[in-house]
Amino acid sequence: DAGITQSPRYKITETGRQVTLMCHQTWSHSYMFWYRQDLGHGLRLIYYSAAADITDKGEVPDGYVVSRSKTENFPLTLESATRSQTSVYFCASSDRVEIQETQYFGPGTRLLVL
Amino acid sequence: AQKVTQAQTEISVVEKEDVTLDCVYETRDTTYYLFWYKQPPSGELVFLIRRNSFDEQNEISGRYSWNFQKSTSSFNFTITASQVVDSAVYFCALTSGTDKLIFGTGTRLQVFP
Numbered sequence: 001d002a003g004i005t006q007s008p009r010y011k012i013t014e015t016g017r018q019v020t021l022m023c024h025q026t027w028s029h030s031y032m033f034w035y036r037q038d039l040g041h042g043l044r045l046i047y048y049s050a051a052a053d054i055t056d057k058g059e060v061p062d063g064y065v066v067s068r069s070k071t072e073n074f075p076l077t078l079e080s081a082t083r084s085q086t087s088v089y090f091c092a093s094s095d096r097v098e099i100q101e102t103q104y105f106g107p108g109t110r111l112l113v114l
Numbered sequence: 115a116q117k118v119t120q121a122q123t124e125i126s127v128v129e130k131e132d133v134t135l136d137c138v139y140e141t142r143d144t145t146y147y148l149f150w151y152k153q154p155p156s157g158e159l160v161f162l163i164r165r166n167s168f169d170e171q172n173e174i175s176g177r178y179s180w181n182f183q184k185s186t187s188s189f190n191f192t193i194t195a196s197q198v199v200d201s202a203v204y205f206c207a208l209t210s211g212t213d214k215l216i217f218g219t220g221t222r223l224q225v226f227p
Contacts (some may be wrong), residue, residue, distance in 0.1 A: 033215075040219060041219065042205060042217040042218055042219040042220050043159075043205065043217040044217075045214055045215070048214070058214065088157070090159060092159075092215075101147055101164075101209055101215075102149070102161060102164050103161075103215055104161060105151075105158065105159035105161075106158075107157065107158045108157050108158065108159075110157075
């Protein structure tokens with residue numbers, strides 16, 4: 001009963017490097033989401049995906065890239081990391097048909113960009 | 115535009131006190147869902163409750179209760195007889211079926227023994 005997992009849980013990188021955060025869910029949920037959490041802002045949506053090969057921008061997509069070749073995976077890539085991308089990143093999933101839009105969250109990835 | 119406001123940034127109480135966390139929302143949609151999530155010090159986000167816009171009945175789950183009032187666009191959360199384990203950041207959130215969950219900025223609750 002893994003649910004939704006994220007890796008790595010902690011990451012330190014340097015400005016300009018590419019970083020990929022992984023998200024994997026075992027529920028076969030159709031929807032997946034990436035959020036970032038920053039003090040004073042709550043959680044803000046970066047990207048989301050309604051199904052494999054379907055992705056869309058959220059509130060703060062600049063500097064991020066996503067893909068979804070398989071239903072269970074939704075990686076988030078920072079193509080050239082900046083210090084402003086230091087944050088806690090949460091992945092979430094939901095099955096809109098069965099559980100009416102409740103999103104369940106992974107444990108988060110703490111990213112520090114030096 | 116949709117918006118969720120949690121005006122209380124931080125609340126401190128002593129164990130066994132009752133505490134209410136406020137949530138005010140804005141939406142033009144007639145069908146929408148409201149949520150509460152808990153984020154304990156360990157950092158994960160735990161789903162607590164979902165309420166749809168057509169169900170205004172208050173809900174009670176143990177020491178937790180929720181008061182949904184469409185007339186004031188509020189969805190407040192009360193913890194009765196608070197415990198130290200209730201210490202966490204609590205988020206209220208809203209979606210109107212557009213796939214996007216809009217979060218408030220959270221209320222940090224500290225319960226002291």
